[in-house]
Amino acid sequence: MPFFSYKGRNNKGELVKGVLEGPDRSAIAKQVFNLGITPVEILPGSAPSPESNLSINLFQESIELVDVMMFCRQMYTLLKAGIPIMSALNVQLTSIRNKAFVEVISEVRASLDSGHELSAALNQHPKVFNSFYISMIRVGETTGMLDRVFLRLVDYLEFEKFMREQIKAALRYPTFVMAAMVVAIVVINLFVIPAFAKVFANMGAALPLMTRVLLGFSDFMVTSWPYLLVGIVVAGLLFRAHVTSINGKYQWDSFKLKIPIAGAIIHKASMARFARTFALSSKSGVPIMSTLTLVAQTVDNDFIAHKVEQMRQGVERGETILRTATNAGIFNSLVLQMIAVGEESGALDDLMEEIADMYQRDVEYEIKTLGARVEPIMIIFLGVLVLILALGIFLPIWDLGRASLHKT
Structure with a gap:
C-alpha cells in the first residue's frame, strides 16, 4: 500500500508530523483521528527513511x-x-x-x-x-492506565507471535512437499527420461501414446529450460507486483482462504486475531467504531479486513454487532451465538476473548493434524506419478522383453 505524510494538531494544539501506510487519504485520515490528532494536511509520500x-x-x-x-x-x-x-x-x-x-x-x-x-x-x-499499538498507548495516556496498557500489549504481542509461528508451521510442510515434487519432476524430465529415449530410439518400434507424450514433454524441457527458467522468474516478479497492489492483495488474501487444508488454518488464525484485538481494544476503553477500525488494520488479511470495514459501516448506520457479523459471512453459527449473548449481556469483550481462545485451540489442533491430512494427498500424487512413469517408460521395455522371449 502507498505511504502518505500528514500534518496535524494534537489535543494540546501542537503540530505533529508523521508517515502512515494506507490505501487512500480517507483511510489515513481515519488512522490519524484514531491517534487523537486532527489532520491538517495529507499528501502522498514515501516510506520512512x-x-x-x-x-x-x-x-x-x-x-x-x-x-x-x-x-x-x-x-x-x-x-x-x-x-x-x-x-x-x-x-x-x-x-x-x-x-x-x-x-x-x-x-x-x-x-x-x-x-x-x-x-x-x-x-x-x-x-x-503499528496503528493498533499507537492507539492503545493513546488510550493509556488519556485514562492514566499506561502501565496496564503495556501489560495488555504484552499479551497481544505474545498472541501475535504465536499466530505467526503457527501459520508459518502450517504452510511449511505443504510447501516443502510441493517443492520436493517439483524438483523430482524436473530431474526426471531432464536426466532420467532422456536416457530412456536413446534406448527407445534403437528399438525402432512403435511407442505407446503415453511414452510419446513423456518423451515430447522431456524433449521440450531439455531444449527450452533456459526460456522456462526466465519465464518462471518473470512470472514470480509479476505475481509479487500483483499481490503488493491493493486489488491484487485483496484477491490473493481471498484466494488463500480457499486453499484446501491450509486455507482453514489461515481463516481461523485471522479470526483469532480479530477476536483478540476486539477484546483488548474494548476492555481498554476504545470506542466500538475505533475498535472495528483497528481490528480491520490488524487482521493481516485484506479480504477479512474489508468484511470488518463493512461491519463498521453497518454499526455506524445503527445496526447491531450481531447483524453486521451475520452479514459479513465470515463467522460460524457458534461464534454468532456467542456474539448475540455478549451483546445482550453487555459482556461482548469477555466473550470475544473466549472466541479468540476457541479459534486459537482450533489452530493448534489443525497444525498437529496437518501431517496426517497432507500425507494421503502426497501418497496419491506420488502414486499417479509412478503410474505415469511405469506406463510411459517401463511398458515399452516390458513389451520389448516379451518380444525377445517369443523370438527365442
Whole structure:
C-alpha cells in the first residue's frame, strides 16, 4: 500500500508530523483521528527513511516482534513501580541489545523531550509500532492506565507471535512437499527420461501414446529450460507486483482462504486475531467504531479486513454487532451465538476473548493434524506419478522383453 505524510494538531494544539501506510487519504485520515490528532494536511509520500525506522541493510539488525514485546514488558514493570516515563526509557536504553531498536527508543526519548506525547513519538516509527499499538498507548495516556496498557500489549504481542509461528508451521510442510515434487519432476524430465529415449530410439518400434507424450514433454524441457527458467522468474516478479497492489492483495488474501487444508488454518488464525484485538481494544476503553477500525488494520488479511470495514459501516448506520457479523459471512453459527449473548449481556469483550481462545485451540489442533491430512494427498500424487512413469517408460521395455522371449 502507498505511504502518505500528514500534518496535524494534537489535543494540546501542537503540530505533529508523521508517515502512515494506507490505501487512500480517507483511510489515513481515519488512522490519524484514531491517534487523537486532527489532520491538517495529507499528501502522498514515501516510506520512512531507513535512518528513522527499520533499516534494511546487511550491517544492521532488524527489529523483531520479540524486541517490541520485551520493551512492553519492561515498560509495564518500570511504570508500575512508579518510575517516570523518561527514566524508564533511559533504563530501556541501557538494557536493549538490538542497536536498531536502541536508535528508535533514543529518537522516541528525544521527541518526548521536545514536548510530544508518547503516542505521537512512537507514531514517528510506523514500521516498528503499528496503528493498533499507537492507539492503545493513546488510550493509556488519556485514562492514566499506561502501565496496564503495556501489560495488555504484552499479551497481544505474545498472541501475535504465536499466530505467526503457527501459520508459518502450517504452510511449511505443504510447501516443502510441493517443492520436493517439483524438483523430482524436473530431474526426471531432464536426466532420467532422456536416457530412456536413446534406448527407445534403437528399438525402432512403435511407442505407446503415453511414452510419446513423456518423451515430447522431456524433449521440450531439455531444449527450452533456459526460456522456462526466465519465464518462471518473470512470472514470480509479476505475481509479487500483483499481490503488493491493493486489488491484487485483496484477491490473493481471498484466494488463500480457499486453499484446501491450509486455507482453514489461515481463516481461523485471522479470526483469532480479530477476536483478540476486539477484546483488548474494548476492555481498554476504545470506542466500538475505533475498535472495528483497528481490528480491520490488524487482521493481516485484506479480504477479512474489508468484511470488518463493512461491519463498521453497518454499526455506524445503527445496526447491531450481531447483524453486521451475520452479514459479513465470515463467522460460524457458534461464534454468532456467542456474539448475540455478549451483546445482550453487555459482556461482548469477555466473550470475544473466549472466541479468540476457541479459534486459537482450533489452530493448534489443525497444525498437529496437518501431517496426517497432507500425507494421503502426497501418497496419491506420488502414486499417479509412478503410474505415469511405469506406463510411459517401463511398458515399452516390458513389451520389448516379451518380444525377445517369443523370438527365442
